[in-house]
Amino acid sequence: MGNCFERKWREGWPPQPCYSISMNQMSDIAPSMQQPLDAQACWDAFMRRDRSLDGRFVGAVLTTxxxxxxxxxxxxxxxxNMIFLxxxxxxxxxxxxxxxRCRPDEVGRDRxxxxAAQAFIGAAETLPSLEEIAAHAGYAPHHFHRLFKRETGLTPAAYARSLRAERLKAALAEGESVTDAIYEAGYNAPSRAYADAKRHLGMTPSAWKDGGRGVTIRHVVVVSSLGPVLVAATAKGLCRISFDxxxxxxxxxxxxxxxxPGDAALEALAAQVVRLIEEPTRPLDLPVDICGTAFQQAVWAALRAIPPGETRSYAEIATSIGRPRAVRAAGTACGDNGLAVLIPCHRALRSDGGLGGYAYGIERKKTLLEREGGGR
Incomplete structure (x- = not known):
């Protein structure tokens, strides 16, 4: 992308004559093609070569x-010299x-x-193998594994497990017995359901169904420069970080x-949480135990992937997890985040650059972003 002298290298042989398209000519583009795009956001995506936005739009160079x-x-x-379509x-x-060089037309086929693979996994009564999923999609297994993770943020197996756990959660919420819910969700045996539930629901199926019965949660309220912070954890990890x-x-x-009440282990975790609030650019890998649907988990993973000092719009977050139309749902998932600062939902902004909402107040959000280096 660039000037005429690069085109032989980029496009192969024989090179075609260099030409340009004027802005007057662009006004003749059919209205159906002139869908509203945030030109600055598109340009920023090109500047950082954002693979997660491939297939969502293209950049066209007027000079080449x-x-x-x-x-x-x-x-x-x-x-x-660049416009966006x-x-x-x-x-x-x-x-x-x-x-x-980048073959933009092939992105649509990948998506x-x-x-198709997501639909195949969702319709399967039992967890299909990677080979079966890839064959259905028409790709080699090792290549499709990388492609699927790039598009969704999850491996095919992790996506399938999250989907089953989400079904299990829904069935339990509807009042079904634990055994019926396990098999209705697509599990062949309770052992696999309980293993997945610990990972995705934060507790066993029976505990989830019964309001946390049988789960021990320790808690402490600690002081930070942004106010009192509740830090709570199960034996597995942090289940709640919240202000006020x-x-x-x-x-x-x-x-x-x-x-x-908290014990020594929780006090140590709480001290690290406070350190993260005071110095949000400091990387910390703390154990977590939170429940969420597959969609929520994907949004939370996208939030944790945003580097300190950077922000993303809710639209960009939705797009990065392969759900570009789910902007409102992405915003809701940000609001449902139970681990303030550790899952940095304060890095999510409106498409116009506005701060948007924050469960613990806009001033706290603004302060956290300032401490990280100021957003975009």
């Missing part, structure tokens, strides 16, 4: 007549041709294959759990 996907490795053109079809209709809450709020969330 080439269009590329955001992750294209070629040298970037000048900003004034919703898809390759719109770019071709406007007179541009595909870059043979369709992943969506205490034991009463914890009991409402887990009405049948055994709620106990």
């Amino acid at each position: 007549g080439i269009y590329c996907k955001p992750s294209c490795a070629a040298r970037h053109p000048r900003r004034e 919703p898809d390759p079809a719109a770019a071709r209709a406007a007179g541009f041709r595909a870059c043979l 369709v294959a992943v969506e 809450e205490g034991e009463a709020e914890l009991r409402r969330r887990f009405p049948k759990a055994e709620i106990l």
